[in-house]
Amino acid sequence: MNTEQRVLRLSIGVTFILAAAGIVFGLLSGSFAIVFDGIYALTDATMTIVALLVSNLITSSTASGAVGGRLVKHFTMGFWHLEPMVLGLNGVLLTGAAIYALINAVGSIMAGGRLLAFDYAIIYAGLTMLIAFAMAIYGSRANRELNSSFVGLDAKAWAMSGGLSGALLGAFVFGYAIQGTKLAWMLPYVDPVALALVCLVVIPMPIGTIKQALADILLVTPSDLKRHVDGVAEEIVRRYGFASYRSYVARVGRGRQIELYFIVPRNGPARRLEEWDHIRDEIGDAIGDDTPDRWLTIAFTTDPEWAD
Incomplete structure (x- = not known):
């Protein structure tokens, strides 16, 4: 059976692989959009590790046995208060990263854009889209039984990643197709424009999670x-x-x-x-x-x- 910790561990492993691939393919292709995708994934993976640690603490403190007894002795009020803190911090970091990338994309557009190798970019975007959607489906199905905020947010993040990778794939295919045509003047702008559009979609997505986390931290009555x-x-x-x-x-x-x-x-x-x-x-x-x-x-x- 799936457990919250098992799902999060798998997600962390896959995310680190995709993050490393994103940075490598981004440098090879010259695409800042792909580099951002890798850094965004790396940030998400780091916060998922923190979420996993908090999940382990909550599970251990509410379980019977010697470990749970020692935790309860030193933390009699439990560890539930850490969960909204982690979720809120995760949302803020992801939103902040997207805002920073948007500013860089606008600056690149104003500077005349940049050329990139579309073949590397297309390979990365296609593989990332398939893997991300597969992980989103896996996480959503597992969360039907787990009903975990951490797993739910993780599945949502994978779905977002898949959609963004799909958007990048469409942009890169378009750039590849217009090479050598009358529209070739648009090539330097494909990457920064795609990045800007992706950021505009990403920025508002964690707002719901941030609001809920803030409500939990402030003990707003449900x-x-x-x-x-x-x-x-x-x-x-x-x-x-x-x-x-x-x-x-x-x-x-x-x-x-x-x-x-x-x-x-x-x-x-x-x-x-x-x-x-x-x-x-x-x-x-x-x-x-x-x-x-x-x-x-x-x-x-x-x-x-x-x-x-």
Whole structure:
């Protein structure tokens, strides 16, 4: 079976191979667009390594055993907070690289462009497009079971890479075809124009990931989870005759942090601790998603100040 770590390791290996090939073919063909593609892939691979390390930490800390016990001892709040940081940093770096490449492409166009060897460029773009789409399909299928933000972002990055390589392939084929024709004056501009167009497509793509990562870092309350938790809490208040409740909900990467405080009437019926635990179990079952990534705290008090 595929695991998050296995999918990310394969992606890292393939990305490093393509990044090295991109830099080599880019230098051989004289194409800055291909060099950028290689550097972009190298940046993505480096961040995927960081994502893999964070994934290993989260998995190890939520697992039973000696390793998980040692991690929990020193990091009692877990490692979920690292996930949105890595995702956000990844998106910012990729967007920054694309902006830098766009500036260079515009400068090259203003300077008269550059000639390149289209045969090398076509070979690289064609192979990269096929490999990238194959990895995107593999990652998407694996993520149907894994439901991982890291794998999802990685699959999206491969799909983006395949589309961009396809665009470069079209531009290089066009440049190869117009050699020796009346349109040959356009040859120096094929590479920088293709690079500029690719960058314009790439720049906005990670924005959604950056926004979600920022929301997780700032502990913005997810409305759907809040509605679900409030619905469960209201039913418990009605069923057991509690005065009211307070709910606090946040999403931090794959982690779900939920705190529920129920205000119990001061002169309410006495209950044994086992009964309170039974109510907690009932609430936990109603909320669902009982996995190591759910952090659920349920408390009962007669003093509203303890809940506010």
